[in-house]
Amino acid sequence: MQAQEIDFIRDCLPQNRTLFYYYKDRYAGLLLKYAVADGASVATVKKSRWSALLNRPVVRNRIANCGDGKLYPSAMDSDWPTDTHPFRLTLSRWPSAAAHRVQAWQQTSRRQHNLVLHVNFAGLHNDTYARIFGRENNQAFAIASHPVDEREITLSWARLDLDWENGEALIEEIQSDWLRYAAYRLQAGGDRFVVDHLGQVVPARWRRRQVRRSVSRDELHRYVQDTLQPYRRMWAELTLAAGIWFLVEEIGIRRIFYHTFESSLVYKHMHAAPPPRSLYTDLPTRFCFQVQDVKPEMLKEHRGIRRQLKRTRMQTARFHLLDLNAPAIKN
Secondary structure (H helix, E strand, O other), rough: OOOOHHHHHHHHHOOOOEEEEEOOOOHHHHHHHHHHHEEEEEHHHHOOOOOHHHOHHHHHHHOOOOOOOOEEEEHHOOOOOOOOOOEEEEEEEEEOOOOOOOOOOOOOOOOOOEEEEEEEEHHHHHHHHHHHOOOOOOOOHHHHHHHHOOOOOEEEEEEEEEEEOOOOEEEEEOOOHHHHHHHHHHHHHOOOOEOOOOOOEHHHHHHHOOOEEEEEHHHHHHHHHHHHHHOOOOOHHHHHHHHHHHHHHHHHHEEEEOOOOHHHHOOOOOOOOOOHHHHHHHHHOOOOOEEOOOOOHHHHHOHHHHHHHHHHHOOOOOEEEEEOOOOOOOO
C-alpha cells in the first residue's frame, strides 16, 4: 500500500476508541455469522467447508439453544461468556512514517507499506500492569523496532496489505512480542528487577544507570504466570479474528489471503529466519482458510519472485484464501 492510502484510512476511522471483545473460540461464531446469511440448518453447515466450526464448544452451546435446528447470524455471536476480555484496536503504518523507502528486511510482500492493526490490552490487565510497573510506562516487554503502538500496551498485531481495486486483502503476519519477552525476563533470574530509562523490565544485576522503578521477582512471577495466562492460550486466534473482523466490518473487504509458510519465505525474504510454522499452517486451517494456487492480484506482477523461488528451491508458493464473497450457506 502507499503511505497516503494508510493515512486516509486512519483519518476516516475512529482512533483509540475501537474496542474488540474476545473470548476463547469467538472466531468460530464470527465466521459462521458471515457464512450462514439468512439462516442455515445444522445439517447443511455440516456438509460445507465451515463444518469444523460446529465442533467448537461455544458453537455447540448455541446450537443447543436453536429450537428449529437452524443457525442465524444474530445468534452466532451473542451471549458472550464471563471470561470475555476487552482489547483496544489502533492503526499505524509499517514501516513507520520516518521511513522513506521500504527495505527487504521489513518483510513486506511488496516494496510498499503495510497497514498495522494493533491489538492492545485494556480493562483489568492494564490496572494490574500499572500497579506493578507504573502507569506512566507501557513498553515493559515491547521491542521498539517492531510495529507496536507506543501509546498503548500492545499485546499483538496484524500487518495488512489492501488492494482496493480488486477488493482483496493480504494478511502478511500476526505476531506478539509481549508474551514471549515477559517470559524471557522472568527466566533471566534474580530476586529483583527494575524498570530502566527505556521503560524495559530487566534484572537489577544488569545495573542500568537510570532506574524508574523496582519490581520484585514475586510481582513479576505473578504477572507472567497469572495475569498473562489467559492471553497466552488465545493471542494468535484473537489477532487473526480481529484482523478478519476489521477487514469485513470496517474496511468492507471479504476476500482475504493469508501467507502459507512457503509463501512467507519467498515473498517476505524470511529464508534466513523462518517464522513459527504453526502460525501459517494450523491457525489458518482452524479458520477455514483453503490453500489455493491462486495468488492475490496485487502480487501477480511481483518482480524477482522467480529468483526467490529458486533460492528456496520451490516450484511455486501457494496462499491461504478465505473468500467470504463466495455464495453464503442457505437451505
